[in-house]
């Protein structure tokens with residue numbers, strides 16, 4: 355693959371955009387090499403500015419379950435643009451998309467739309483703190499919930515740690531209200547409740563996708579629910595990534611546990627900037643203008659974005675068997691990788707949840723962030739680079755997930771498995 359134009363484009367971008375990218379992970383820093391600049395995309399394929407074609411397992415980090423330039427979503431967007439781009443006033447399409455979501459979940463009576471997953475989670479945290487009149491929150495090491503201050507927190511040492519900022523610019527006075535626990539480890543959560551009587555909520559990715567793919571154990575989720583009920587805290591499922599990806603009802607569709615607040619993003623925007631958070635009426639009605647907890651946004655509920663999201667959701671609801679089909683393809687891919695890797699003496703841990711998948715370069719099961727950090731990230735980086743050179747575009751970090759989209763055929767999956775055979779043999 356010649357990527358000369360991307361190399362030049364990246365140098366030019368770095369002159370006017372920090373790091374040359376508008377979101378850090380895109381810079382390929384953890385895998386090395388030059389980020390490819392995309393010219394266009396169609397179906398399962400990306401095309402870069404040098405004329406190379408790649409099969410895309412990132413799909414804009416999850417939104418594009420129907421692939422790029424889906425005709426139904428494209429038509430809905432183009433039609434909506436004829437009526438105007440934004441009004442800053444209520445529109446029928448917002449109610450329509452909100453209704454599509456609330457009809458699906460008996461624990462969600464109302465939703466509010468925002469413009470990103472970060473905004474959805476930030477708003478959900480404020481809502482939980484306001485509703486419970488408590489300041490502390492519990493999050494898990496390895497879970498990512500966007501870049502709002504309270505959630506840009508990582509563990510210090512020890513099983514239970516009052517958060518320390520993971521970025522300059524985040525005041526310690528703020529992150530002291532963020533308690534950290536270990537994923538799939540209920541005792542670490544119990545210790546948080548022992549160390550604070552002021553916990554408003556627990557927030558979790560019920561299927562973690564930001565430390566690689568690490569699903570929470572069902573018993574662990576049930577224990578979280580019980581602890582929240584016992585101590586008077588709200589349970590927040592951050593389904594920005596898993597929502598409408600793991601199943602039609604996201605992680606909730608694969609668990610008996612009912613959260614109090616759910617955040618969404620990605621798929622519900624169909625590729626346009628949309629986030630959302632929802633809960634039962636008594637919680638959501640505390641939001642302004644009827645309630646006293648403030649939350650707002652100029653482009654929240656933007657009619658073009660709503661139209662894309664509505665088309666995406668309607669298409670999913672009309673094709674509920676899509677998840678079994680995409681999961682079968684995800685299993686085919688990851689089982690294929692596991693086999694070709696083993697033939698070259700490389701141990702892979704693989705995971706699938708609906709159209710989401712992950713693989714770790716590790717000989718041990720990955721149940722939490724500590725396990726994930728022990729993976730061979732150097733080998734992942736080489737794998738990523740070589741697959742990219744062979745026209746296969748994976749997430750540029752070991753600590754991300756991959757996605758199957760509807761236009762991906764079994765033949766494409768077989769082709770990628772064949773390429774992996776060659777790449778794994780080069781790696782071993």
Ligand code: KE4
Nearest residue numbers: 377415470471472498499500564592594595
């Ligand atoms: P955004 O603000 O990036 O739309 O959403 C934040 C967010 C919240 N919650 C979960 C579970 C998420 O996965 C995300 C964002 N996901 C990352 C990819 N793992 C976005 C990619 C990026 O940061 O560029």
